Amino acid sequence: MNPVLAAKISALLAALSAITLEDILAVKQAGVLGPDIPANIETLQKLTASLDDETVALLNQARKDAGLETV
Amino acid sequence: MKLNRNPFLCGVLACIIFLAGCSAHRIQTDPAKPPQAISTQEQLNYNNAQVSIHNRAVAKGIIAAYQSGFMEKEYFDALSREQINITRAHKELTPLLKDLSSAANNAAKIKAITDKIAGSTGVLSAAAGIKNPQAKAAIQAEAQLVSSAAASIITTLQLAGVKGF
Numbered sequence: 001m002n003p004v005l006a007a008k009i010s011a012l013l014a015a016l017s018a019i020t021l022e023d024i025l026a027v028k029q030a031g032v033l034g035p036d037i038p039a040n041i042e043t044l045q046k047l048t049a050s051l052d053d054e055t056v057a058l059l060n061q062a063r064k065d066a067g068l069e070t071v
Numbered sequence: 072m073k074l075n076r077n078p079f080l081c082g083v084l085a086c087i088i089f090l091a092g093c094s095a096h097r098i099q100t101d102p103a104k105p106p107q108a109i110s111t112q113e114q115l116n117y118n119n120a121q122v123s124i125h126n127r128a129v130a131k132g133i134i135a136a137y138q139s140g141f142m143e144k145e146y147f148d149a150l151s152r153e154q155i156n157i158t159r160a161h162k163e164l165t166p167l168l169k170d171l172s173s174a175a176n177n178a179a180k181i182k183a184i185t186d187k188i189a190g191s192t193g194v195l196s197a198a199a200g201i202k203n204p205q206a207k208a209a210i211q212a213e214a215q216l217v218s219s220a221a222a223s224i225i226t227t228l229q230l231a232g233v234k235g236f
Contacts, residue, residue: 008139009203012139013205013206019131019213020209022128030095030120030121033095033096033109035097035100037112041113041169041170044113044120048116048119048120048122049162051123052126052161052162055154055158056158058134059130063147068147
């Protein structure tokens, strides 16, 4: 295999592994709940909304970097 | 697929098995008392948070694949647009799950949104357009987790006996 291509594949797979690890830690962290049920629900609601905002911002920034219109 | 010869795919598979076994748990503050069980509303909102967590991972994976040169621009355009649509639909879902009466009053809307999320992740899984098979498998696995988490929202509501589910 072309060494440049092999290096690019390795870098991509390393990035995907880091994303998977971050995903696991986020799921574990979200599942740790305190004694106050309404506070837990509020925290989970805020976490979910902020993650959705972050996802849209990430995608739109990447679209902008790629010369695509933001959605 | 020869998983035993592919450590990366084995790792992804192990992560999925690990995540499938994840559940919410309460920190015990008083060792004298048994820990309180996780309420339906907490479980519901935990499942909903997992949709966002896995959806963010799918988005990051798609961006990494495109920026590494393993996805054509036209695929990235279509998939990132679809991802944004899923995320915006999910954002409408979250406040409807704040309590069970709100969920019951919005049953049709909740089902429509979760169906949309599950349907869209199916498109993502089928048409990732990623040239590297290992990267494609990793992103498809994450997309499947989004779909499973969305389905678990409906299952939790059904098990709780919430009307309309």
